[in-house]
Amino acid sequence: DAKTTQPNSMESNEEEPVHLPCNHSTISGTDYIHWYRQLPSQGPEYVIHGLTSNVNNRMASLAIAEDRKSSTLILHRATLRDAAVYYCILGEVNNDMRFGAGTRLTVKP
């Protein structure tokens, strides 16, 4: 299975941008990069996903390295509600999605 490596925890100040890194050096050509987050006592929530090109949506941006061995989730202005565990996951078409330990993001007011 392709694996991802993320820092255990990160801190951010409210209303500042946050860059959450993910390394996936064993990624294959068909693996998509997914990001989910999990707020306390809730199920995971989809954030964004991409294959090769950078992606933007209303929640975040996903910057994918040219060699695809790493990616960065960008929250443009962190709010207290963004405090959660963020998971970077590799997924192949018609295959399962396996979570790692994720990065616990703390947002300070």
Add this chain to the structure above:
Amino acid sequence: GAGVSQSPRYKVAKRGQDVALRCDPISGHVSLFWYQQALGQGPEFLTYFQNEAQLDKSGLPSDRFFAERPEGSVSTLKIQRTQQEDSAVYLCASSLRDSNTEAFFGQGTRLTVV
């Protein structure tokens, strides 16, 4: 509601008891996933269905765990002869097509084995 629904939300089982956990995915969603999440850990993959076909069950921890989705919609995760180490939150997710479309998660079922 339009989301993934899981029932019961909470279940307390005596050790050795059998339990059945239900997942109602979003209507029309092809893919369905089950995960087990222990306290303070990330979700651990259990099994994956595409319609009624169970394509991957490699994450099921033992033969006491069994999942089915007979008509390609509702799914049931059954745990036989529950043990204390089965205590966890069991999460279900569904997605419209394959695993590379957005997956929607339910709130989970918290199972406590006493």
